[in-house]
Amino acid sequence: MMMLEYWNKAHICGLLSVRFGLTSYLEINTSTTGFRYIEASQLGFQPCMRLVYRATEPPVDGLPVDFISADEDIAACLNDVRLKGQTFDIVFVDPHHTYECSARDIREAFRMVSPGGAVVVHDCLPPNRTAANPSFFLGEWCGVTYKAFIDFVLGNPDLDYFTVDADYGCGVILKPKGAVAKVKNWLRARRVRALRDEWRAIGNDFDAAFDRFVTDKIRLLRIVDFRLLRRKLL
Template sequence: MMMLEYWNKAHICGLLSVRFGLTSYLEINTSTTGFRYAEARQLGFQPCMRLVYRATEPPLDGFPVDFTSADEDIAACLNDTRLKGRTFDIVFVDPHHTYECSARDIREAFRMVSPGGAVVVHDCLPPNRSAANPSFLHGEWCGVTYKAYIDFVLGNPDLDYFTVDADYGCGVILKPKGTRAKIKNWLRARRVRKLKDEWRSVGDDFDAAFDKFMADKTRLLRLVDFSLLRRKLR
């Protein structure tokens, strides 16, 4: 029997770092998400930092946490002098998967990522309706991070993005660098206006959003296979 390769979020960050020369890394996660920080450190990012909220216990990997919050409020972390005003080449987001936390974490990650860098968002491809429950569930829970991600990228249509069909879906948002990139992305944005209007029509109805998502996830996410991505980025 052939052994299938399993590509995870750390592999995707590593591939982006090699292809685009991305050298610094920030991870935003909770005590019950992430779990790949040790692999990120092995990739050699400098600096390699993390912000953990809903931090109910020390991380099992034994590595330090640079910024921490016991609840969902990360304002003090963002205002820490070591983080405030700083940018990173890759900001990896594996949030508490409510809409509010996901939307905030993606927004703050994009603010902190360097021009030419990437925000990588985990759990953008929930496998079923149960996993996409907007409220916390023990076990397989992607929540509505997928909706916060789509809302963000379609709400900022001059951005370039795609989603890797691996490890529950890893969204990649590329921050434009230079005028030429911004113009190119603006022209692309004109072609997705109809899709944006279709998605906006579901509003805050999570059931309707999931129905639309399942019917049109390839277009909404710009879904790509990891093996194909790996060939293109070599």
């Protein structure tokens, strides 16, 4: 499936905001991920905020950072968000791509997103095994964010989700709103239990996970073509 790299993660957040009337935005990223916050800030979100960790230097875009941590510990940042009583219609996650950081960031993003809102997760379609290395390296590193994303959505089978085949893959998790949505998603969940059990059997074997990902990524990620998504949402 061809990757449409000229459509980026900011475009996807913009499409979701227009289609579903999503007006507030939080970005969770590091000093070496993200890089599209300036585009998000120009989309008119209010508030439009970001949480940056592993922040060894100021962001190159020169825009303010609302919640910041010098290392991978974001507990104080999360407490600050909660103390401010903030929830968001879109939470965009471009984490440090280890499994631990990715899983935590996705989990916390889902907690902070409003019912009816969306979590968007970057780097869910690593192009090759090298890019999917679980350990950091300089260069085209997607890490194992894809696995953390699949673990989360299959571990919560009542959720609706899909992955856009653009900009290294952007996973979208839609947070249910109301009892009708919960019933609808529960009925859908019954159809994914076998897939969930097969995926869980892999455990923490990242090589085996990538092998399964390569052969079954369309089902695992529910991949959609960006051009089709744009026609559907606009």
